[in-house]
Amino acid sequence: MASIELTKELLKHFNISEYKQANPGGQKTVFIVNIDNKKYALKIINFADDRFEREVKICKQFDDNKGIPNIIGIEPFEKNTIIIEEYIEGNDLSELIKDYKGNEQKISQLIYATATILIPVWNAKYVHRDLKPQNIRIRNNGEPVVLDFGIARALDDESITATGVQPYTWPFASPEQYSGQKNLISYRTDFFCLGIIAYYLYTNSLPFGNNRGEIYKAFQDDKLIVNSGNEYIDTFCNNVFKKNPSERPRKIELFLKLIEL
Amino acid sequence: MKVTHVLGHNSNWNVDSYLGQNIGDYFLIIAFSHGINYDSKPLLKKVLDVSMIDLQFYGKNTDIQTGKLTEFSFHTSNINTKENTNVYFEKCAQQAIEFQIEKNFKNIIIPLFYENDEVNDIIYAIKTLNKYISKLDNKNHKFFMTLPLANHIIIDKDKIEEILFVCTEMDICFDGYFIACENKPETRKKLTTDIKIFKNLTRVFKTLKQQEFETIYAYANWDAIIYLAQTDIDYITIGTYENLRNFDIKRFTEDISGGGSKGYYFSEKLLNMVRADDVTMLNDTGNINIIKNEKNIFSDIILKDGYPWNIHKPDVNKNYLFTISKILQRVASISDLEFRKEYVLDLIDKAIKNYNYLEENRVYLNNESSNYHLNIWKTYLANS
Numbered sequence: 262m263a264s265i266e267l268t269k270e271l272l273k274h275f276n277i278s279e280y281k282q283a284n285p286g287g288q289k290t291v292f293i294v295n296i297d298n299k300k301y302a303l304k305i306i307n308f309a310d311d312r313f314e315r316e317v318k319i320c321k322q323f324d325d326n327k328g329i330p331n332i333i334g335i336e337p338f339e340k341n342t343i344i345i346e347e348y349i350e351g352n353d354l355s356e357l358i359k360d361y362k363g364n365e366q367k368i369s370q371l372i373y374a375t376a377t378i379l380i381p382v383w384n385a386k387y388v389h390r391d392l393k394p395q396n397i398r399i400r401n402n403g404e405p406v407v408l409d410f411g412i413a414r415a416l417d418d419e420s421i422t423a424t425g426v427q428p429y430t431w432p433f434a435s436p437e438q439y440s441g442q443k444n445l446i447s448y449r450t451d452f453f454c455l456g457i458i459a460y461y462l463y464t465n466s467l468p469f470g471n472n473r474g475e476i477y478k479a480f481q482d483d484k485l486i487v488n489s490g491n492e493y494i495d496t497f498c499n500n501v502f503k504k505n506p507s508e509r510p511r512k513i514e515l516f517l518k519l520i521e522l
Numbered sequence: 523m524k525v526t527h528v529l530g531h532n533s534n535w536n537v538d539s540y541l542g543q544n545i546g547d548y549f550l551i552i553a554f555s556h557g558i559n560y561d562s563k564p565l566l567k568k569v570l571d572v573s574m575i576d577l578q579f580y581g582k583n584t585d586i587q588t589g590k591l592t593e594f595s596f597h598t599s600n601i602n603t604k605e606n607t608n609v610y611f612e613k614c615a616q617q618a619i620e621f622q623i624e625k626n627f628k629n630i631i632i633p634l635f636y637e638n639d640e641v642n643d644i645i646y647a648i649k650t651l652n653k654y655i656s657k658l659d660n661k662n663h664k665f666f667m668t669l670p671l672a673n674h675i676i677i678d679k680d681k682i683e684e685i686l687f688v689c690t691e692m693d694i695c696f697d698g699y700f701i702a703c704e705n706k707p708e709t710r711k712k713l714t715t716d717i718k719i720f721k722n723l724t725r726v727f728k729t730l731k732q733q734e735f736e737t738i739y740a741y742a743n744w745d746a747i748i749y750l751a752q753t754d755i756d757y758i759t760i761g762t763y764e765n766l767r768n769f770d771i772k773r774f775t776e777d778i779s780g781g782g783s784k785g786y787y788f789s790e791k792l793l794n795m796v797r798a799d800d801v802t803m804l805n806d807t808g809n810i811n812i813i814k815n816e817k818n819i820f821s822d823i824i825l826k827d828g829y830p831w832n833i834h835k836p837d838v839n840k841n842y843l844f845t846i847s848k849i850l851q852r853v854a855s856i857s858d859l860e861f862r863k864e865y866v867l868d869l870i871d872k873a874i875k876n877y878n879y880l881e882e883n884r885v886y887l888n889n890e891s892s893n894y895h896l897n898i899w900k901t902y903l904a905n906s
């Protein structure tokens with residue numbers, strides 16, 4: 262991981278006493294920082310425009326949603342945008358996948374709880390569009406928290422994608438994201454991604470291939486059918502793994518019913 | 523599935539066959555033919571409680587013949603080209619909905635103005651009219667949104683997905699969709715043989731049904747059986763004249779063309795229309811039993827030697843209505859979709875064999891009477 266140092270100016274400006282980089286960095290670099298003896302997640306986005314103000318406004322609507330971290334502040338700094346966010350104790354789901362292997366009960370509960378967090382978001386016509394194990398944080402009591410809502414949205418802006426950087430992460434992206442059909446992105450994109458996560462947790466392997474090329478090829482097929490070795494997981498996955506979003510569950514209630522064990 | 527008569531020119535054949543021979547279950551009144559006073563016509567009065575009306579906003583008066591459409595004050599055929607079409611259309615559509623509510627139609631068909639047949643315009647109309655219907659909050663009627671699928675749309679799977687995507691979004695409150703599809707068969711053919719259309723139209727019906735919408739297949743021809751073979755469809759129309767079975771976006775005229783034509787014999791054994799002249803030839807060569815519809819009084823009448831064939835004869839048309847409705851009902855009655863498909867494949871197989879038998883006996887049918895469609899149907903269905 263390319264380690265990035267925070268400048269003295271930045272540390273001083275935000276009153277940071279300690280920090281640790283949390284991801285490899287790129288368009289967005291995440292640090293866990295200490296301010297006044299309290300932990301926060303600090304996200305540096307390498308551009309500054311009004312996009313995030315809009316996104317933050319959207320996120321504010323969901324401030325009382327326990328499953329989405331609160332945003333404490335946002336401001337432009339040194340040509341970047343800095344977002345300071347409530348720190349969520351616990352682990353990334355990506356660190357815990359072994360605990361879920363072969364455990365459909367646990368997976369069902371997790372996906373159900375994650376979808377429940379997103380209900381008001383979907384109902385308000387927003388889409389996360391970058392759901393993946395690194396973006397789901399598991400509190401010590403087992404409850405999930407969905408990270409990066411809003412950021413995924415803003416990073417998916419035309420002007421960025423046009424530069425060739427894809428904001429979504431290839432292993433957990435949907436067919437419409439692979440084919441760049443933005444007009445087909447909706448809550449049903451998140452349904453698909455939650456299907457990939459369920460499959461991945463159950464088998465600890467990816468459903469459609471292990472690299473971009475393989476997945477791209479798999480998505481050329483009209484019928485996407487998987488076999489995880491578990492009937493429940495397969496029923497859920499094969500109902501959401503429809504290449505055409507129009508064929509995926511139409512109502513959130515239907516989607517939730519499918520996950521319920 | 524309700525077999526639905528399209529009431530256009532000579533509607534009495536449809537109503538008579540319904541009342542007399544129990545053919546069909548429902549009616550689709552064509553605004554073009556019947557106009558604003560449809561409900562004072564004694565004939566239509568008999569079936570009003572099992573009818574719906576298509577107000578046919580399929581074009582504006584510069585590119586369509588308007589028939590009786592202009593009698594409806596809110597009809598888009600009255601459009602003045604200077605007016606802003608989107609706003610104007612929205613108002614027209616809302617008034618068309620109100621009109622049908624007032625007239626107490628159970629099934630209300632929301633017209634879709636077909637000004638420029640682009641996907642984005644269709645999507646825009648679906649969204650705006652959905653908002654309007656959701657505000658009405660009317661539970662006494664069922665609302666069907668019109669999807670006029672122009673040929674350039676139905677042959678393009680991406681355009682179809684864009685439309686289905688919007689039609690199936692979570693806040694859509696229509697009860698169903700009224701689907702008309704521009705098939706554009708080649709000349710001297712009555713049906714399309716474009717496999718893209720088979721695939722995409724099947725997807726339209728399947729997806730909407732699977733998402734629990736009701737579906738109406740409007741202006742259907744007898745190739746409706748290949749769609750019905752794969753999914754339930756709630757209403758399928760049957761029509762007498764060609765233009766009632768072949769939807770054309772730019773032209774919705776009461777075309778009773780083929781004025782001089784002697785007409786066609788629809789054969790359940792060939793799954794095709796056979797030209798009157800060919801029927802005579804089949805009679806002369808002693809092969810009529812190969813194409814003859816069974817237990818069908820209309821067929822019995824028109825196959826008699828010396829029958830004065832003419833496209834405007836009621837029995838010629840009733841033979842089609844009776845035969846196709848029997849086939850559709852039989853297909854729809856098989857609830858297991860695997861069995862249903864097998865049944866239809868079997869019908870197609872038998873028809874192909876009948877064509878082969880005729881050729882073995884040196885009887886060759888040409889143009890629309892020939893087997894130009896069955897092999898494609900079979901290949902498509904067997905692999906779908």
Ligand SMILES: Nc1ncnc2c1ncn2[C@@H]1O[C@H](COP(=O)(O)OP(=O)(O)OP(=O)(O)O)[C@@H](O)[C@H]1O
Nearest residue numbers: 283284291302330346347348349353395396408409
């Ligand atoms: N609010 C938070 N509380 C605790 N940890 C967080 C928080 N936000 C982010 N993190 C940590 O930072 C890590 C990196 O963040 P993230 O997954 O968003 O970055 P990324 O994967 O590099 O970017 P992207 O999601 O855009 O591909 C997360 O996996 C998580 O461990």
